[in-house]
Amino acid sequence: MATYFLRRILWMIPVLFTVALITFVMMHSAPGGPWDRDLSARQVDPATQKVLNTYYGLDKPLWRQFVAYVVGDFTQEGKFDCGLVCGDLGPSYRVRGRSVQDILFEPPKGKSAIYSRFGYSMRLGFLAVSMAAIIGIPVGIAAALKQNSWVDYLSLFIATIGISLPSFVMAIFLIIIFASILHLVSVIPKNWDEIKAWILPAAVLGFGTMAYVARLTRTSMLEVLRQDYVRTARAKGLHERVVVFRHMLRNAIIPVVTILGPALAALVTGSFIIETMFSFPGMGRAFVTAIGQRDYSMIMGTTLIYVFLVSVANLAVDFLYVFIDPRIRLED
Amino acid sequence: MTEIAGPQLPAITELNVRGRSPWQEAWGRFLRNKASLGGLVIVIFFMLVTVFASVIAPHSPLQLHSGKSFLPPAWVEKSTTGKTGDQQFLLGTDTLGRDALSRVLYGSRVSMMVGFVPTVIIILVGTLVGMVAGYYGGTWDNFLMRLTDIMYGFPDLLFFIIVLIALRDTWIGELMSGLFLLFFALAIVNWVSVARLVRGQVLSLKEKEFVEAARSIGVKDSRIMLRHLLPNILGPLIVLTAFQIPNLIILEAILGYLGLGLKPATNPDAFFITSWGSLLLEGQTAINAQPFLLLAPAVCVALVVVAFTFIGDGLRDALDPRMRGTQ
Numbered sequence: 001m002a003t004y005f006l007r008r009i010l011w012m013i014p015v016l017f018t019v020a021l022i023t024f025v026m027m028h029s030a031p032g033g034p035w036d037r038d039l040s041a042r043q044v045d046p047a048t049q050k051v052l053n054t055y056y057g058l059d060k061p062l063w064r065q066f067v068a069y070v071v072g073d074f075t076q077e078g079k080f081d082c083g084l085v086c087g088d089l090g091p092s093y094r095v096r097g098r099s100v101q102d103i104l105f106e107p108p109k110g111k112s113a114i115y116s117r118f119g120y121s122m123r124l125g126f127l128a129v130s131m132a133a134i135i136g137i138p139v140g141i142a143a144a145l146k147q148n149s150w151v152d153y154l155s156l157f158i159a160t161i162g163i164s165l166p167s168f169v170m171a172i173f174l175i176i177i178f179a180s181i182l183h184l185v186s187v188i189p190k191n192w193d194e195i196k197a198w199i200l201p202a203a204v205l206g207f208g209t210m211a212y213v214a215r216l217t218r219t220s221m222l223e224v225l226r227q228d229y230v231r232t233a234r235a236k237g238l239h240e241r242v243v244v245f246r247h248m249l250r251n252a253i254i255p256v257v258t259i260l261g262p263a264l265a266a267l268v269t270g271s272f273i274i275e276t277m278f279s280f281p282g283m284g285r286a287f288v289t290a291i292g293q294r295d296y297s298m299i300m301g302t303t304l305i306y307v308f309l310v311s312v313a314n315l316a317v318d319f320l321y322v323f324i325d326p327r328i329r330l331e332d
Numbered sequence: 333m334t335e336i337a338g339p340q341l342p343a344i345t346e347l348n349v350r351g352r353s354p355w356q357e358a359w360g361r362f363l364r365n366k367a368s369l370g371g372l373v374i375v376i377f378f379m380l381v382t383v384f385a386s387v388i389a390p391h392s393p394l395q396l397h398s399g400k401s402f403l404p405p406a407w408v409e410k411s412t413t414g415k416t417g418d419q420q421f422l423l424g425t426d427t428l429g430r431d432a433l434s435r436v437l438y439g440s441r442v443s444m445m446v447g448f449v450p451t452v453i454i455i456l457v458g459t460l461v462g463m464v465a466g467y468y469g470g471t472w473d474n475f476l477m478r479l480t481d482i483m484y485g486f487p488d489l490l491f492f493i494i495v496l497i498a499l500r501d502t503w504i505g506e507l508m509s510g511l512f513l514l515f516f517a518l519a520i521v522n523w524v525s526v527a528r529l530v531r532g533q534v535l536s537l538k539e540k541e542f543v544e545a546a547r548s549i550g551v552k553d554s555r556i557m558l559r560h561l562l563p564n565i566l567g568p569l570i571v572l573t574a575f576q577i578p579n580l581i582i583l584e585a586i587l588g589y590l591g592l593g594l595k596p597a598t599n600p601d602a603f604f605i606t607s608w609g610s611l612l613l614e615g616q617t618a619i620n621a622q623p624f625l626l627l628a629p630a631v632c633v634a635l636v637v638v639a640f641t642f643i644g645d646g647l648r649d650a651l652d653p654r655m656r657g658t659q
Contacts, residue, residue: 018482026498164641165634166582172630180623291590303490
């Protein structure tokens with residue numbers, strides 16, 4: 001078991017390395033550098049550019065730059081400047097004087113870490129997944145227990161729509177209904193400290209997952225429903241609640257748990273469209289802004305964080321498995 | 333002698349029953365599924381729109397109607413900008429005074445092409461690689477599996493964004509107003525899932541007796557793959573394709589929304605003028621003044637995607653009746 005998880009953790013290294021390599025090569029093959037693209041600001045003269053290039057190590061050969069990005073390099077003063085392995089994502093090409101991790105992880109002055117861009121995105125992701133699980137699982141259970149009733153058909157219908165519709169189309173519909181027609185919320189909330197502002201983005205983000213969770217719970221409950229041990233449990237006169245929750249749900253929940261991890265990762269990484277639509281102050285919008293501005297180091301840094309999150313989420317699910325179902329033994 | 337009255341036997345007539353192939357059976361099952369039939373109707377409708385966009389569209393999608401910008405749809409009496417709808421512009425006009433309806437109609441071209449062109453490449457490459465990897469195993473197979481491991485670690489949307497940003501301003505990005513690069517990027521990621529499916533199917537099929545029989549009488553490998561293996565994996569392959577298409581249409585819309593899809597055309601004779609993704613981006617910037625600009629492309633994307641999903645569900649039930657009602 002320990003060996004299994006160790007191997008899984010170690011496997012993340014080549015994955016992250018390959019992703020870093022692909023992103024690095026891609027970003028450097030893009031025309032333009034960090035200094036010449038900033039059309040809005042004062043243009044940098046060639047002499048300054050040279051100084052800047054030397055300062056940031058951009059005059060070195062490409063492989064050397066990659067090594068410097070991933071491992072680190074010695075500065076001109078001979079001090080070792082640690083790279084990606086220490087969590088240093090380098091300077092932003094567009095926001096002068098700030099590094100990528102500053103922009104993403106530094107909260108505004110005097111606020112706690114959850115007010116950083118990363119903190120905002122994580123909160124939104126967790127809220128969306130919680131909504132998906134809290135609504136999706138009970139709906140799935142109800143649909144399975146009342147199979148072929150109107151509850152079942154209605155939830156199946158909504159689930160089918162929810163699974164096939166992309167979240168940003170859903171977002172458009174909900175924005176138009178709740179903001180433009182009903183005026184219940186403003187399209188661009190001014191204050192993200194109010195819980196009201198979070199409802200719409202989280203609902204939109206979590207809706208697809210909720211639909212999927214509901215359908216999966218239903219299918220796997222239906223499978224468990226006819227098992228012998230469920231009949232036995234009923235036959236020995238257990239309370240219906242105990243049968244449903246202790247005997248059925250505990251077994252039926254396993255496939256649902258497996259998708260929650262990737263779903264959380266997908267929500268955090270997929271939230272950039274939703275964040276942009278709602279002008280949400282999270283990591284995703286920083287990413288989209290960076291795309292617009294061609295801020296290459298920012299794009300690269302955010303991508304690596306996303307890939308890391310996906311890997312960790314998948315690993316966490318495997319870990320959870322073992323706790324939920326003692327029958328599962330992961331091979332060494 | 334008395335005749336023994338036997339039971340009256342009906343005259344034996346030749347029953348004219350034609351055999352039906354499994355494909356005909358499946359087609360019959362598909363047609364009985366109302367949801368997927370509805371999906372098919374919607375898809376055919378949008379295909380017709382794609383082909384005849386220039387005929388149906390009431391205006392040129394690029395023509396600027398001066399003094400008629402920011403118009404709401406025709407049935408709106410007074411919009412937030414204080415303008416009244418014009419019968420000439422059924423869905424209103426955008427910030428520059430271009431007819432919204434015409435633009436949406438033209439936009440269907442990109443979405444339909446994105447749904448089909450990369451799919452052809454994906455299926456061809458994926459089937460070929462998957463079949464070779466599954467049939468021969470060894471190095472090819474190892475390479476494929478490692479590649480898929482890395483691809484699964486890399487969220488595909490991020491990969492598209494990176495590729496499109498990096499190559500958008502190079503000569504490759506200029507081909508077909510940026511569509512070539514988009515197709516290429518979509519194809520390069522998605523063939524992997526097809527290859528995995530085909531590999532898995534081939535792995536189990538190649539141990540079957542009919543393959544062994546074919547091999548024992550000296551049938552060439554290429555013929556075994558083409559005539560014995562391929563027809564047997566066609567069912568799952570068709571189902572995967574049906575689900576692949578809406579996925580690609582969604583991706584185009586997302587990338588277009590991020591400003592990474594089709595480059596806006598200036599030549600009114602160009603085949604690809606705009607896409608639903610680009611229209612969503614335009615609509616988003618004007619969301620407070622004109623929410624309807626956003627609604628039309630969103631409804632189109634939603635309709636096409638749901639239609640394809642229904643078709644996919646129907647195909648799966650039709651081609652593999654045992655799978656009915658499961659995931």
